[in-house]
Amino acid sequence: MENCLSHPKTLTLPSPPSSSSKPQLTHNFSPKPTFRFNNPLLIKPAKGGLCCRRRPLSVIASAGASHCEFSSLNSPLEPRSLAGKFLSNVLQNHRQLFHIAVTEELKLLADDREAAVTRMVLSTDSDEACLHRRIAQLKEHQCEIAVEDVMYMLIFYKFSEIKVPLVPRLSRCVYNGRLEIWPSKDWALESIHSLEVLEMVREHIYAVIGLRANSSVTDGWATTKIGQSLVGQIYVASILYGYFLKSVSLRHHLEKSLSFTDHDLQLGHRTQFHLQDMSTYGFTNLLFGCFSNKQSIVQGPTSQEGKFEGLRCYVMGFHPESLQGCAKLRSKEAVKLVESHSCALFGEGESGSFESDDFILTSFSSLKRLILEAVAFGSFLWETEDYINNVYKLKEN
Template sequence: MATLSRGARGLLGGPRRAGARTRGNRAAASRRQGVGLLVQRRGCNAPGALVCRAAGPGDKEDKNSVEKVYNPQTPAGEMLSYYLSEQPHLFQDAVNEQLRLLETEKEEAKEKKKEKGDKEKTDPSELVLYQRMEEVRDLEMTRNLEDLMYFAVVERFTSLGVSMLSPLNDIVDIDGNSDLENLTKGVHSVESLEMVRSHLMQVLSGPAGSPPPNLNSVLKISKLQAAQVYAASVMFGYFLRRVDARFQLEKAMGLLNEVNSDAVERLESIFGQASSAESWDEDAESFVQARAEESAAASDNLPREKPKSKLQEYIETFDQQTLQETAQILSKEGSTLVERQTRGLFGDINELQEEIKNALGGDGPDVLSSPEDLLLRLQEVIASGEVKSLTLTVAAQRRVVLEAVAFGAFLRDIENYVAKETVGLLTGNTFP
């Protein structure tokens, strides 16, 4: 697995201090007061005013501020944002303390609910009030946990020296060749990298499966398409982290099974199959050459003997149900963060969907029937400016996708840490 930074190691395995439960209320009050002083001292009175930047050395002061994408919802979130940007050496302690406080509050809420249950039997008129108070308290704890998890993810990017994306609009002017090593070898295990390459090449090939002219080629795609690709890449990174952890555990215990030959089709139906280049910062010519050779082999019906990583072979032993279960985000907090991150970068997804629906003719009788006609009509409305779009190079799109995959991987790391270090904080997702 990739080597973790000092901050990441602390987050994924730091010891818990004893006696925190007895100090819960006093510490919470002290922490809230401290947050107020920090905000007042810096003259920032609105949520999200404290700048949290995940930038590497030498970046401009006003570049890629995280608060443009995600505004803290709670005073605790503002505090974590402050520590991350101004006193990063204190960030890990702040995260651990907030987790202890949230766990204490959760247990106290359960005890109060039990006490109120007896009272409700004799005083049912207060039932509605108690229920409302519980809803407000639960919502506050959920928001605190979401802020904690988000800024813990941001800390992972900061530790790598990676500048996270700002909201993407119109012409996307980002360096497509920046942070490639950190976003790949700095995030994923050796076994995972080949699957990341395959996912990336599949995305860059586009809906028709043909290679782009070169990495400097300019694409114009709808914001909805870009948002869908981003969210899918986050989910891929999350999935990859889950199966890699399982793979590494079974590998260490000597429990790996032989590959099931009929599982390849199931894997391809979910993620597709694509080739990969040797390097993350290859030039345009090598990228085109790799895709051209692949296309030529396919047209000549020649078998491709591309060696598979052990992790890919391991995943191919999964049945369909296991694949689907592993690809699901386990907590509601994690799902919310994926939605908020995507919305912060691209805008409201429902609005973008409605915009494209109206541009394509809505639900009327003229709705296009074949996928080819639909794709052609979509390209027309994008070119005419009827829907919001992004103009970016293929290299820039590659950079966006790699950050999304890393975001998903880090989200799983943090979610796993919270689940291990606390009891009952995460809200489990329910699946059909």
Template sequence: MQNYCSFYIGKLAVGPDKGKSRGFVVRCCGQSSENLAPIAPLQLESPAGQLLTQILQTHPHLLPAAIDQQLENLQNDRDAQKAETPSSSQDLLLYRRIAEVREKERRKALEEILYCLIVQKFVENNISMIQKISPSSDPTGRVDSWPNQEQKLESVHSREAFEMIQSHLSLVLGERLVAPLQTMIEISKVKLGKLYAASIMYGYFLRRVDQRYQLEQAMKTLPEDLGQKTAGFQGPVPQSPFWDPDSLIQIPADEDDVASYDEGESYKLRSYIMYLDAETLQRYATIRSREAMPLIEKQTQALFGRPDIRVTDGGALEALNDEIVSITFSGLTMLVLEAVAFGSFLWDAEDYVESKYSFLNS
């Protein structure tokens, strides 16, 4: 069965018609989205999200124009709502309720537009996203059947940022980092989910601070005493009962950082982060948009499932449906690298959307 979709792309007229708006409608037909291999684990629900998903699967070159059109639609709807005034006969409470529903729908669409922008980044870099982690038919119970894409995942970061990511990995794996890549470990899915979500947060923070670092380096405005601080930085702590500090990463002082400063070599990103004051670091570790945190949770749940949470007699939280899975060090490395890339792409997606549709927290 063929499935049809369409969207309007506006254009600015030139020549005698300059100043007039004109455009064209793009229609695409192809397989039903149910028959197409999923590109990402999260299934989108809003009309905008479903449309963009199908375009990404069938006509990815049209996705940027489609996203711009959806953002324009959101802006037009928001402007129209601001211009509305309730009639004297209309129930004010009903009017406010309708306005709340429309705002909720816009936020849902915006959240899924952000997700499509993130997925597009993976597609552009020829990186296959990991799909839902399900019980394996492998006799060992191994769940990581995804390919090794370390070089591709490295290429989406600056050299300095990837050095930080390697430190992140060494702290995640600890002494096991030197073990053979095919060595198997057993770990709970809830703990894997914590690690994945925390790594998204780490990637988000790292992209943000790396952009500032690269800018200051290009403008030659890096502090002269960079590399002389030795305090570490505790990464951002997500507000979720199933994300804990054990899943997060500290940035320890590195003796090589001070040495490179003394020798007049290029500054390292690690030294730059440790130079920043606590208030700046906290600001950089804070998610900017209301849509981002639910998106991180949904992506994590799409991979690992939604934990069934209960409160114990002692007041602690535990997951009733947690299960132990087997994964290789190589698979765990790819999982963390994908999460860090997801966080970096989330920052980029927020920047792009903000340039078209103002939504970020001030």
């Protein structure tokens, strides 16, 4: 099913200069402050400044050759806000202006929220205090939905940069109880990780589904029967694992670059403990499956020469509280987005639940594709949170 967005009138935006090169992806989503986003949907008020006036966008679904068809903008979760629909339109038709549009939308949302809170505070002792408090609550809710959409579109953009389409709603991909996802795009999904992170991702895949990195094509296309609810749980756990790997790998790189050798620095006292202790901090063998064959955790380096162990040993030496902090989603918006995306991918209709007892027949290759996508989603989510929080203050989780 291919989703395309239509507009009542043609959207006209200024074309980029002919000498400009194709925009490159940056991991920190750095905006371009010297260029103002200018289009018919943004009008200048009398006293200057920009305000956004968007016409409603309609979503049109058209049947393709396959219900599980990948398209340029085909994702399981559709934008719910005007900001999200507007950005999806920009991404399709004016990709070179996407980051500028995102920055403008975030600024507008931040201003709208701040203005509503200011009015509420100023009217505290007036007869309209209750009204303005309710308005501020509604505005806060609207901004939450809009920011989740902006976050989702940024993640979608990151996937499009590596030319990997998100897997559409799985109910469209299951035929006669069998699920197959093609093309796999494994190489592209693995290319976003460093060698150390990729090694841990592959170990995670092996721990979850038993498919090794050097498995043959025959092994990959072998089929297995698995519950739909379990597939959903694996997907969510893999998102959290990708988020965790992004966070901890950046910390590892920072510590190495600063040549820290003291074990009692602010990253937390590093000590030896057993893997089963992780469960008391909300970590399961499913999430940290790559360590499931370890009986004990390797202690941090004792050498004073400034030499650091690899990422895996670095992670295993973390204090439990520091480990938990790296794996925890930092914002409430991110928590809701993971829930919404996962339910849209695995859920049926509008129920928003993928707790199904039905079993499906699928190949190990398709399961690997889902896990690699989930890990990449988590990694991109960490970067997106970091970018958005610089413009629009997210709620701490």
